Amino acid sequence: MLKPGKSKRNISTEQNVTGAIRYFLPAFVLIILLLIWFLITYLNLFPAYALPSPGSVWKSFQEEIRAGRLVNDIIASLWRVAVGFVISVILGIPAGLWLGQHLHARQAFVPMLNFFRFLSPLAWIPFAILWFHIGDKPAVFLIFMASFFPLALATMAAVATIPSIYFRVAQDYNYKGVELLTKVTFPAVLPEIITALRVSYGIAWVVIVAAEMVGCQDGLGYGIWEARNGLRLDSAVCYMIIIGLLGMGIDRLLAQLTKLPNVRWGYER
């Protein structure tokens, strides 16, 4: 009578152990890195102004929170990235769908799109300032320029490689026009679009630091810029940690999209 219960408990402890290891291993690496960082600063291998100690970063973190600046900067940056990225998605995915379906349009536009993709969005900084002056707009513009081209190109490539069999089946069952686009073409590329969203979001988030160095009075990028001007590297490190963590967090959120049942096929073959 006891045996089944016992074996069940064994299985669940086993799962708990593997689950715990999953969290323990990265935590272990983190602790080792923090320890090395602490030792380097403790032994004064670098001057304190060139490498802030963990303690001073922690202190500046508390300061920024208390002053309310950090929260304000986080909201400002998230807002700009969200607006720029959403505009990219709204324009980039339909553009990619259209290009993917029209060979001549592809031939006409792809060289131009590639050209802009390889042009660093930072090159647009002078234009961003001249065209949009100060405030959120130049940063939003730069984030848009950074994420639009990879998103459109990835969607296009996905559409162009949809197996022709799906379109033949669609023809058998009378899918045409808009219905063909929304019921066949779009779901066929959705898994790849989700991957493209994650990649281009990553680019957009990386660009925020540079984008906010111009024309902004707040934001995480501005925070780093200001820390540099005041030679407060402890504050800069504090902002760097926040940028990294937020980027990871939002990517985890986007990764949740891959768990939708009607896109699982794209990741499981």
Added chain:
Amino acid sequence: MYVGVMKDKRSASRLILENVSHNYGSVSVLHEMNIKVNPGEVVVLVGPSGCGKTTILNILSGYIKPTSGSVIREGIIRTVYQQDGLFPWLTVSENISLGLRSVKDSSIHKNEMTELIQLIHLEGFESHFPHQLSGGMRQRVELARVLAGDSDILLMDEPFSALDYQTRIRMRLELVRLLEKRPRTVVFVTHDIEEAAQLADRVLVLSNRPATVSRELKIDAPRPRGLTDHAVIQAMKEILTELGL
């Protein structure tokens, strides 16, 4: 069963190729091909690989237009593909629903769906996605989809050739059983001689490129036919001789 809309599938369909020739560039694939498929008949095209079997199906389905000659098609035509013909983003029942798109009444739609799922013995798998099924189960879903609703003519492009040998034999019997319940006109392309002998009312043996019908063989024995039935063995012998094997 929705008797109200059910028409006589056998007489509603017509499928004729007249003097059809087709070239890909300078390569002549079909030459003056004449095929007449009678309503309700199961015609199997057998031929060496690369002889243009799939081209014939593509012309029959209207997917490509022949270089010359005329094609007469009457009735709703659907194709079963070798594999991956199901939409992977739709569940089993959603995929079968494609075949019921013309059925607007939701209660008829629901009854048809239940019946089709029972017919292919996939009760309980309605909300599974294709990648969660075995190859044989996927092809059964494809069969249910083409048999759903008001289809008249089924084109089959080596539908079982991606399956393992035993599943393939089982699927042949499955097809015979399904056609018994829901008769359709069938054009079946295969390189598998056993399959031809077990399924066909009429076997058309094709020659090398450019393809022409080199031999026509009627098989009158009733279906289902066992793999070792006299009529099947006899037919296989004749097909093999014709192919020079």
